Amino acid sequence: MDIRMLGAARMVTGSCFEVKTQGHVFAVDCGMHQGGRQAEERNLNTAFYEPDKWEFILLSHAHIDHSGLLPRMVKYGFRGPIYMTAPTEALLKIMLLDSAHIQEMEAQWKTLRMKRHGERKSVESLYTTDDAIKVFNLFKTVEYGETFSPSPGISVTYRDSGHILGSAFIEIETPQGDKILKVAFSGDVGRPAQLIVKDPSPLKKADFIFMESTYGDRNHKDEDASLDELAEAVMHACRHGEKVIIPAFAVERTQEIIYCFHLLYRQKRIPEDLPIFVDSPLAIQATEVFRRFSSYFDDETKDLIARGYDPLSMPNLRYTLSTEESMTINAFAGPAVVISASGMADAGRIKHHLKHNLWREGASIVFVGYQAQGTTGRRIVDGASKVRIFGEEVAVKAKVFTINGFSAHAGQAQLIDWLKTVEDKPMHVFLVHGEYNAQQCLAQEIERRLNFPVSIPEYGQVLSLMAGKEPVCTVAPRGVMEVAPWVEELSEMERIIYDLKTSFAPSEPEAKRRLQELKQKVERLLEQG
Structure with a gap:
């Protein structure tokens, strides 16, 4: 089984994992990237996903960072079923329409701004309301705990992840010779004792798990x-x-x-x-x-x-x-x-x-x-x-x-407690859906307390998984390698410079303060080498 990291790699948003196994190709989640120019570029780069090759999509829950690119994938060739729970289907229909409206409004605003600057080019929205509506016909609902086979040789089970109404972690089984490979995708793991939703179901068996790490470096207040x-x-x-x-x-x-x-x-x-x-x-x-x-x-x-x-x-x-x-x-x-x-x-x-x-x-x-x-x-x-x-x-x-x-996300100790519910130990943990620093903290704790091997994959990387063997990780293709942490600092520096250039007559103290902030960021970058 090969897993290609199309999002949520050393960052929180854009969850999407392409899976190739038994001659079939499908995706787990298809989320929108959020936060800055790089995120916008990734959302637009549909060719990198190759959605026309996917046979089906397994959706963990309705949040836009896990589902928000579905209309764009359908727009560019995806035609297969999209599996989800019934509450996720109901929520997703209103959320995708809302997201499409936002995309259309932002495109109109950007087009108007360009025209004010003398440019005639129109900005195309990421997707439209019509694109979102077309996705609905592809929805297929599943029940928690009921195993189904979306393609020959592939068995899938949804279990309650306790994150939001209808959210799930997804277990995938496929034969490999005389063995059965079992891979789990956590989606987002909920906080135990959260109001309204049930606590996360236990994770019983897995050879490998792709687990979220949003709060991997901290615990929540009670x-x-x-x-x-x-x-x-x-x-x-x-x-x-x-x-x-x-x-x-x-x-x-x-x-x-x-x-x-x-x-x-x-x-x-x-x-x-x-x-x-x-x-x-x-x-x-x-x-x-x-x-x-x-x-x-x-x-x-x-x-x-x-x-x-x-x-x-x-x-x-x-x-x-x-x-x-x-x-x-x-x-x-x-x-x-x-x-x-x-x-x-x-x-x-x-x-x-x-x-x-x-x-x-x-x-x-x-x-x-x-x-x-x-x-x-x-x-x-x-x-x-x-x-x-x-x-x-x-x-x-x-x-x-x-x-x-x-938070609807489990904290560090809660994520580790959830991993303890697995019956077959050790299993290999791939940390996704988290900032790199938080993932490093969580990886150290998992290795120290559970003695599970942990990896933190990069954007664009392909992971080859075999039952009973160590994973083989390819180098991410050139041009799509996950950005280094200091790129976020550069984005913040660009914002400060832009603010100084566009603010109308900033006061001298304010200008000095922003320049001092810029200096501190440059010094931090130099310290990082």
Whole structure:
């Protein structure tokens, strides 16, 4: 079996793995790359994927970094079935339409900007709404725990990964002589004791596993501490008469945060009359999907519902579907909570709410999920004094809270505990879906505590797997090798230089501060050699 790394290699987004075995070719996940110019280039480089050769796609869950390139692959020749669970199908239909709309709007905006600069070239969107709709006809649903054969000689089983509604890790079995090769793809592994969804199912047997490592270098706070910090963020803003702004992924994270506010409301830890706005059409639609698939909820949530409570509702919760309703939120006087997408603050209505509130000293900005390199959210979390939103420099004066305990991803210790559930030891672990530094930390812990061999594959690399043998890893093809860590520093330097060139008459202290920041980055690069 040969596995080609088409994404999520030494980075978090763009999950996609091409598998060749038994004369068949297929893909596991087909995610969008996110965060910066390089990500955009990879999304456009469809020829590198060769989707017209794929027979089918196995999809772990609905998040865009695992599914967001499906319309583009169909646009460029993929015609096979796409397997997923029923909740994933329902979520994906609304998420891909939303993603297509964003692609179309961004293409229009870029085209208009080029025309203002005298250029006549039009920018083509990554894909369109029509492209997204064509994908739906290819969906095929599967049940957890039921093995099926998408092609002769290949057996596939989906098991609950506990990440979001309908998420799965995928086990693939194929004969190799007198042996059976078993390879697992973790998708995203959930945090045990997470609200709404069940805990991850155990990983029983595998020769090799491709495992996510988003939080490979840290552990999360416990759930009670995270709820306490959320209450603190709310009360900080309330004391100052300001708003709480929460960038949240529309699927799972928004629903979990609503659940948390439901608990705080019942515990009387937040003002009873505090308005809570869910300002994301996608999140509103996703919440309805959650209601439809309540049979997938964990036992605690089912018990709460049976006792007459609705964890996705409360008297002061308001859903704002229209643009006009969204605009009135920023004109609303007094404290309020605003939950909006995107979760990394790079697109969507959240950008408007940040522009209106980020500079207010009494406001609270609460990050409840992972922030990828190159995103607005990451710059705020990393302590930027200003960020550019809609072409304007906005000061970061609000109090910033980062609550990783709400993450839908397992932390380091939880990932290791999940690996302990495997029956046949040792197995070879390939770390994917993580930043390289985090992966190195996790690799050391796995090797130290479990004595499992660990590899960290590179973008474009091909891994040849045989049952009972060590993997053979080819060198990534020239021109697609995973970039060195310092490339991210170069991207940040480009942004600083651009900001200095385009800011209208920056003050001398501000210019000196940015130049000092640039100097520090150059010195770091020199230290790295």
